[in-house]
Amino acid sequence: MIRLNENYLKLKSSYLFSDIAKRVAAFQEANPDREVIKLGIGDVTRALPQVCIDTFHKAVDEMASDSSFRGYGPEQGYAFLREQVAKQDFRSRGALVEPDEVFVSDGAKCDTGNFQELFANDITIAIPDPVYPVYVDTNVMAGRTGRFSDGRYEGFIYLDGTSENGFVPPVPQTHVDLIYLCYPNNPTGAVASKAQLKEWVDYARAEKALILFDAAYAAFIRDDTIPQSIYEIEGAREVAIEFRSFSKTAGFTGTRCAYTVVPKSCMAYDTAGNAHSLHGLWNRRHTTKFNGVSYPVQRAAEAIYLGDGPRQVRELTDYYMTNAKMIRTKMEALGYSCTGGINSPYIWVDAKEDSWTFFDLLLQKAGVVCTPGAGFGKCGEGFIRISAFNNQERVATALERIETALR
Numbered sequence: 001m002i003r004l005n006e007n008y009l010k011l012k013s014s015y016l017f018s019d020i021a022k023r024v025a026a027f028q029e030a031n032p033d034r035e036v037i038k039l040g041i042g043d044v045t046r047a048l049p050q051v052c053i054d055t056f057h058k059a060v061d062e063m064a065s066d067s068s069f070r071g072y073g074p075e076q077g078y079a080f081l082r083e084q085v086a087k088q089d090f091r092s093r094g095a096l097v098e099p100d101e102v103f104v105s106d107g108a109k110c111d112t113g114n115f116q117e118l119f120a121n122d123i124t125i126a127i128p129d130p131v132y133p134v135y136v137d138t139n140v141m142a143g144r145t146g147r148f149s150d151g152r153y154e155g156f157i158y159l160d161g162t163s164e165n166g167f168v169p170p171v172p173q174t175h176v177d178l179i180y181l182c183y184p185n186n187p188t189g190a191v192a193s194k195a196q197l198k199e200w201v202d203y204a205r206a207e208k209a210l211i212l213f214d215a216a217y218a219a220f221i222r223d224d225t226i227p228q229s230i231y232e233i234e235g236a237r238e239v240a241i242e243f244r245s246f247s248k249t250a251g252f253t254g255t256r257c258a259y260t261v262v263p264k265s266c267m268a269y270d271t272a273g274n275a276h277s278l279h280g281l282w283n284r285r286h287t288t289k290f291n292g293v294s295y296p297v298q299r300a301a302e303a304i305y306l307g308d309g310p311r312q313v314r315e316l317t318d319y320y321m322t323n324a325k326m327i328r329t330k331m332e333a334l335g336y337s338c339t340g341g342i343n344s345p346y347i348w349v350d351a352k353e354d355s356w357t358f359f360d361l362l363l364q365k366a367g368v369v370c371t372p373g374a375g376f377g378k379c380g381e382g383f384i385r386i387s388a389f390n391n392q393e394r395v396a397t398a399l400e401r402i403e404t405a406l407r
C-alpha cells in the first residue's frame with residue numbers, strides 16, 4: 001500500500017494565491033462584463049528590458065548552430081553570470097561574495113523552499129508573522145511542525161510583526177536554530193536598518209543559528225542607508241544564506257532566473273557538534289536535484305549588469321515604484337495607514353476590518369484584487385497587501401475605483 005507523507009494533510013488545502021485566483025474566477029463568472037484589475041499576486045506586467053531581449057535572441061541563435069550549441073551547463077550556473085552577480089550585487093556595496101558562492105537557479109521560491117532540506121527535523125525555527133507562506137509550508141511538509149491550530153502551526157517560534165514594531169520583529173528571547181527573514185519584506189513592504197540586521201547577525205552568531213535571508217526585492221530599495229544585502233553586515237558571512245531573484249528586478253517571473261549565495265564560511269553542525277560547510281552540502285543537493293538554468297536565460301540575466309542594462313533595470317523598477325507611491329498616497333488620503341511602498345513594491349494597508357471582508361469589498365465594489373493579510377499569518381489579520389506590479393493606467397483606474405468604493 002502506497003502511504004502518504006501525512007505532513008501534507010496538515011497543510012491548508014491550497015496555496016494562498018490559488019485560493020484568491022478561485023475567488024476571482026468565481027467573481028468573473030458571475031460578472032462577465034466587469035473588468036478586474038489585479039493588484040494581488042506580485043507578478044510583473046512590463047516587457048523584459050531591451051538588453052535582455054537582444055541578448056536572449058543572440059543566445060538562442062547560438063543554440064541553432066552546432067559550433068556554438070550548448071548542452072548541459074554547470075548546475076551551479078555559468079561563470080559569466082556568477083562573476084557579474086558577485087561583483088555588481090555584492091562587491092560594489094562592500095559585501096564580500098565570491099563567484100563560486102553564487103548558485104544560479106530558476107527561482108527564489110524554490111530555493112527558499114528547498115534549503116530547509118539540509119537541516120535536521122528537530123531544529124527550532126523562527127518564522128515571522130505575517131510571512132511569505134513558502135517558508136512555513138515547506139517546513140510543514142518536511143514534518144517540523146505539529147498541527148495547525150488557532151491560525152498557527154505548533155512547533156514554530158513566531159516573530160510577531162505589528163504596527164508597533166514597524167513589522168520588523170526583534171530577536172527572540174529564547175534559542176532558535178533557523179531564522180527566516182525577508183527585507184524588503186513580503187508582504188508588509190517594511191525594510192530593516194543596518195542596526196536591526198546587525199542584531200539578528202549577532203544573535204545568530206551567539207546561538208550558532210542560521211539566517212535564511214530573502215532579498216528578492218532588494219532592487220526596490222531607494223534609501224541608500226538601507227542595506228540591500230545581509231552581507232553588508234559584519235559577521236553575516238558566518239551565519240546567513242541570501243536569496244535573490246531576477247523576477248521582480250528585471251521582469252523574469254515568466255523567464256525564470258534567480259540565485260542563492262552560500263558563503264563557504266557558513267556552517268551547520270552534526271549531532272557530535274562537528275561543523276560542516278553548508279556550501280559543500282548545498283552544492284551536493286543542487287548538483288543532484290537540479291540541472292541548471294538554460295543558457296539563453298542566463299545570458300539574458302547577465303545582460304542586466306552590462307552596458308545599458310543597469311539603467312534599463314532601474315527604469316523598470318522606477319516605473320513600479322511610481323505605482324507604489326500612487327497607491328500609498330491614495331490609501332493614506334482615504335484615511336488608511338500604510339507601511340511599505342517606499343523601498344518596496346508592496347503596500348501593507350491597515351484595513352480597519354477583517355482582511356477577507358475588505359478583500360471581498362474591493363473585489364465586489366471596485367473590481368480590484370488585493371491580497372488579504374490573513375493569508376500571510378495571524379498577525380496579517382486586519383490588513384491587506386496591494387501590489388504595485390501592474391501597468392500605470394490600470395493602477396490609476398484601480399485607485400479611482402477604490403476611492404469611489406470606499407468613500
Ligand code: MLT
Nearest residue numbers: 040041042043109132186
Ligand atoms: C507574491 O505575490 O507574494 C509573490 O508573487 C510570490 C512569489 O514571488 O512567489
